[in-house]
Amino acid sequence: MANTVETFLESEIPCYGLLKPEDVQQPLDALLAHAEGRLLQITQSNEPARWESVIEPLTDATERLGRLWSAIHHMGAVMDSPEWRELTNNNLERISRFWSGLSQNKVLFEKTRVIHDQTASPLLSESKLRALKNSLRDFRLGGVDLAPEAQSVFAERSARLATLSQQFSENLLDSTNATKVLVSEEQQLAGLPQAISQAAIEKAKTEKLEAFAVFGLQQPSLIPVLQFADDRKLREEIYSKNARRASELAEEGPDHDNSLLMAEILYLRQEQAKSLGFASAAELSLASKMADSPQQVMDFLLDLAHKARPFALQDVAELRAFAKTNLGLESMESWDVSYVSEKLRQNKFSFSEDEVRQYFQxxxxxxxxxxxxxxxxxxxxxxxxxxxxxxxxxxxxxxxxxxxxxxxxxxxxxxxxxxxxxxxxxxxxxxxxxxxxxxxxxxxxxxxxxxxxxxxxxxxxxxxxxxxxxxxxxxxxxxxxxxxxxxxxxxxxxxxxxxxxxxxxxxxxxxxxxxxxxxxxxxxxxxxxxxxxxxxxPRDLYEKMIRAKNFQSGLFMLRQIEFALFDLRIHHDIFEQDLKKGAERIMDTLAHVRSQVAVLHPPSFQRFPQSFSHIFAGGYAAGYYSYKWAEVLSADAYAAFEEEPQNYGAVGQRFWKEILAKGGSRPAIESFRAFRGREPSPEALLRHSGLLEAA
Ligand SMILES: [Zn+2]
CATH class of the missing domain: 1.10.1370.40 (Neurolysin; domain 3)
Incomplete structure (x- = not known):
């Protein structure tokens, strides 16, 4: 094994700086072969199954493999290059197959069950027991109970899913980087904070572009332009280029279109769920979560939407009126929303986001x-x-x-x-x-x-x-x-x-x-x-910030709920093998969710799902609602500090001991109860968001 990779794996601090794409393939092969060998050894052994003879040695082998593999992923995500991409793409399928094979291994499953069942004896700690329970669940969700033929189809799909997610991310990054917004005259930069303009002017010089300044679609340039640029055309251009990223309408053409990828990802997830006996991918997703059923989550989201709606309607009415009276905008378009919001905020609370920014280095x-x-x-x-x-x-x-x-x-x-x-x-x-x-x-x-x-x-x-x-x-x-x-x-x-x-x-x-x-x-x-x-x-700026804290919180809440409902619905309702139709149904579902909860409607060319990497390339599939779900818990936990402001240290210690220190070693609801001494309540979330009065 290349020395650098061995050092990376074994040193107390992982030495990412040592990893070179050209040195990694051979050690990855070796680690995979070693893990496969270890698995074989364990499953063929006739010794009685114990934690020390099954779980421990298998973890030793798989952890090293997992470490190197996730490092490859990490490097691809933060230091993208053709070499890292190639490494990821060349190995995705076989790594995915290894993990599938592990969770489908019936002998290993049986041994794990035996170890778990021995726990009547006090040999196993609470956390070991929890680890075993999770593991048995994951065996079932990984297809251990399937017939051999169905197992290989399942593994096939898992591997394909891993590849599709990776492509989704690559398309999005490439589409983001492929598009620029050129500015030819200084006056087009009016309204922008000095630091932002300066960076854009210098970017045009470094990239030797025939332009006065240039903006990319990366967040640090996109957001300030939408928020501050007085030039409406500039806002429109950056908005519409961004809204069409990674779709068939993208500025650079359809090369990075994610539409069919997301339809295929969705279809394969549904097939996986069905083969395991779940009604939908949403049900499968919830099998390992705190929430019980898609219906429970939808009710939870719709209830929040119902409470936030009157506030959001007020927010929009206020924005429209302000745009018309103070900014001369007869109609408020999507590329105006951030700009009008910022101007309204300045008018209402007499400070700008940029003024605040100057204090945060x-x-x-x-x-x-x-x-x-x-x-x-x-x-x-x-x-x-x-x-x-x-x-x-x-x-x-x-x-x-x-x-x-x-x-x-x-x-x-x-x-x-x-x-x-x-x-x-x-x-x-x-x-x-x-x-x-x-x-x-x-x-x-x-x-x-x-x-x-x-x-x-x-x-x-x-x-x-x-x-x-x-x-x-x-x-x-x-x-x-x-x-x-x-x-x-x-x-x-x-x-x-x-x-x-x-x-x-x-x-x-x-x-x-x-x-x-x-x-x-x-x-x-x-x-x-x-x-x-x-x-x-200064105190007066702080007080303005506090007064503005819940500015448009109704709108914000509804937007989060829109994303969460969309995610849950597509994973619960769409079973479509025809990918073109699948992609259309995804867009239709979004339109339907919007008609149900949204109070602001983006233009028809907007392609939000094609850049929704949380659910198509991250781990949030049928799980985006988690943000709101957990916010009930987090707001309620923070309320414990509000109740005892003189006792931060003691409450903090309790939060550490009962929640942070325990990690995944017991169900989250038990950790919450241990910290708070009662069941969670949504009251704190609504109060913090200023959505309680009219609810
Ligand atoms: Zn987070």
Missing amino acids: VQNVLAGLFQLVEELFGVVLRKTSVTEPQYDLSQCLWHPDVQLYSVLRGGTTVGYLFLDPYSRATKRGGAWMDDSRGRRQRVSVLQKPVAMLTCNFMPPNGDQPSTISHDDVTTLFHEFGHGLHHLLTEVDELEVSGINGVEWDAVELPSQFMENFCWEWEKLQAMTSHVETGKPL
Whole structure:
């Protein structure tokens, strides 16, 4: 095995910087062969099944394979190149087949069941028992009970699904990068914040384009243009190019069209679900979640929609009236909505998002965040630096922008965190937390968890530090919450430590919980420093932000519900083998959901599903509702802090002990009850969103 890969796998901090695409294929083959060999050994053994002779050695082998494979994925997502893509695409099917084979292995299933059933004896810890229960469930969901022929069809489909998801992502990234919006005159930049214009002007120069300035469709340029550009034509152009990404209408042509891919993904998911005896892919998805049935989730979403609707209607009426009277816009089009909202916000609360942005420099925000985490959970984050000889940063980091932190409790390192903050063309859009390693107690050593946070903030421009919007700050806190969930676990079994084994619709509890602290005066004081004066956020601006906090929260709530309902409906209702028809039905379902809940309707050329990677390329299929579902839990959990403002430390410790530390080792609802001492209630969510009064 190439030395660099061995070092990557075995060193305490995974050395991503050492991974070169050309060195990875052979070690991947070796790890796969080793895992297959180990599986054979275990299933052929006549020894009585025990955790130590079955689960432990299999985890040893599969974990190393999983680590390298997820590193390949990670590198593809943050350092996209033809070489990483080729590696991913060449190996996707066989890796997928290996995992399918594992969950369809009847002998292994039987051995796992025997170990599980021995648990009448007190030999197994609570978390081992939970890991075994999850595993038995996953065997069933992976097709262990199917006849051999059906099993191979099932594995075939799983492999195909993995390939389709990867293509979906690649199309989206390529389509995003293929499109630019050129600006020929300075006056077209009117209204835009200085830093944004400057970056666009410089981009035109670096890319040697015959234009005064250029905007890409990446979020740090798309969002400010829609929000601030006075030039309506410019807004329209960037909006419509973005809305048509990765579709048959895309600016660059239909080469990156995701329409048929999503129809095929959906069809295969339905077939998988049917073969396992579920009525739909939505039912299959819920089999491992907190929620019981698609109907229960739909009722939950429609109830929230019902409560939010009157507020959303008010929001829209206010926007339209303002657009007409103050901005002279007779009709408010989709490319006007962000712009009008921003102007209305400035008018109503007398501040602009850009004014707020000046106070949030990435490094200061991080310092404030770390201080909060220390206060709440008693852990310290320390940036690892080149002066510490045990860390060779050039080996650890995959890009010069990446930062590495050690997480310490009582002076002892308990885990590591990578942060990759800035947007670049080789990185997928959005923000996410990835688990690089999970906590695991091995015979003599404790494997420490490692988390990776990826964001797409606007990079620093020359010696101008990077400033981020308050929305970005919220995103950072959100992803950091996922990171804490993963890093602060005290569970020893990899299968249920950190975020492993947590029900998908409870995963957003710690992340959305952390968002609340972005609105606390003292916390904001600790994380703000004006980019020119160095002063913290002033009280009057803070009060304006608080007054504006629930600005258009009805609209926002309905949009989230629209996405969630759309996702659930297509996975519950559409069974279409004809992919062209399938793609049409997906669009029809979206139109239907919109007619049911939306109060703003985008133009007919908008192709939202084609870029909805959460559900077609991420893990959120028939699970997008999880955000709202878990927000009930996270808002209610945060309310415990509101009830005892003088006791943050103690409540924080309890949150850590009962929720973060427990990870997936027990059902999420039990962790919630242990923390709160009662069942969850939606009251806090509605109150925080300002949607209680008229409900
Ligand atoms: Zn999240």
